[in-house]
Amino acid sequence: GNSVTQMEGPVTLSEEAFLTINCTYTATGYPSLFWYVQYPGEGLQLLLKATKADDKGSNKGFEATYRKETTSFHLEKGSVQVSDSAVYFCALKNGGATNKLIFGTGTLLAVQP
Amino acid sequence: KAGVTQTPRYLIKTRGQQVTLSCSPISGHRSVSWYQQTPGQGLQFLFEYFSETQRNKGNFPGRFSGRQFSNSRSEMNVSTLELGDSALYLCASSANTGTSGDTQYFGPGTRLTVL
Numbered sequence: 001g002n003s004v005t006q007m008e009g010p011v012t013l014s015e016e017a018f019l020t021i022n023c024t025y026t027a028t029g030y031p032s033l034f035w036y037v038q039y040p041g042e043g044l045q046l047l048l049k050a051t052k053a054d055d056k057g058s059n060k061g062f063e064a065t066y067r068k069e070t071t072s073f074h075l076e077k078g079s080v081q082v083s084d085s086a087v088y089f090c091a092l093k094n095g096g097a098t099n100k101l102i103f104g105t106g107t108l109l110a111v112q113p
Numbered sequence: 114k115a116g117v118t119q120t121p122r123y124l125i126k127t128r129g130q131q132v133t134l135s136c137s138p139i140s141g142h143r144s145v146s147w148y149q150q151t152p153g154q155g156l157q158f159l160f161e162y163f164s165e166t167q168r169n170k171g172n173f174p175g176r177f178s179g180r181q182f183s184n185s186r187s188e189m190n191v192s193t194l195e196l197g198d199s200a201l202y203l204c205a206s207s208a209n210t211g212t213s214g215d216t217q218y219f220g221p222g223t224r225l226t227v228l
């Protein structure tokens with residue numbers, strides 16, 4: 001079946017450090033891939049997405065590239081800020097007439113000043 | 114545009130009771146999905162509605178049900194509540210343009226506590 005695997009957290013970084021959160025997936029067909037972020041007490045916000053192989057999604061300094069050969073969609077940011085502290089979820093959506101998202105377990109990022 | 118709204122934001126119920134949660138999608142969005150978020154199980158898909166029809170259903174018992182109205186607003190109902198139903202229930206809406214990259218926009222969630 002379809003699934004998403006994320007690196008275990010928490011990830012603790014100092015401000016301005018480089019961030020990588022690993023995400024790999026298993027899916028039939030050609031899924032779309034997403035990163036969502038959840039701040040404390042809030043719902044999920046879309047951070048970025050990619051819909052086909054080699055697409056790069058980017059937003060607010062975050063980037064992720066859809067790698068079909070390694071079935072990966074790793075999240076990166078060159079210089080994190082304290083305000084980036086949140087839980088990050090990788091997710092996939094298969095094609096077809098459904099909007100069902102399959103999520104990874106989430107990775108807590110804590111950025112210290 | 115206003116975002117996805119969910120009511121109520123917090124609920125406390127006791128075992129055996131039933132509960133109804135409401136979701137108003139972004140204006141013009143016709144697809145509404147529901148998810149359950151718990152520390153142990155993470156984010157799990159409950160069901161999706163499109164044009165008042167259930168289009169997809171997750172692996173939850175029949176106590177969990179939903180519906181969608183002609184204005185795309187959706188409700189989910191949980192009957193005979195159990196302690197394990199305590200969770201954050203998230204609603205998401207989508208324009209459902211038919212492209213694979215259709216984005217789902219999430220509401221703030223309803224925090225349900227079952228005592």
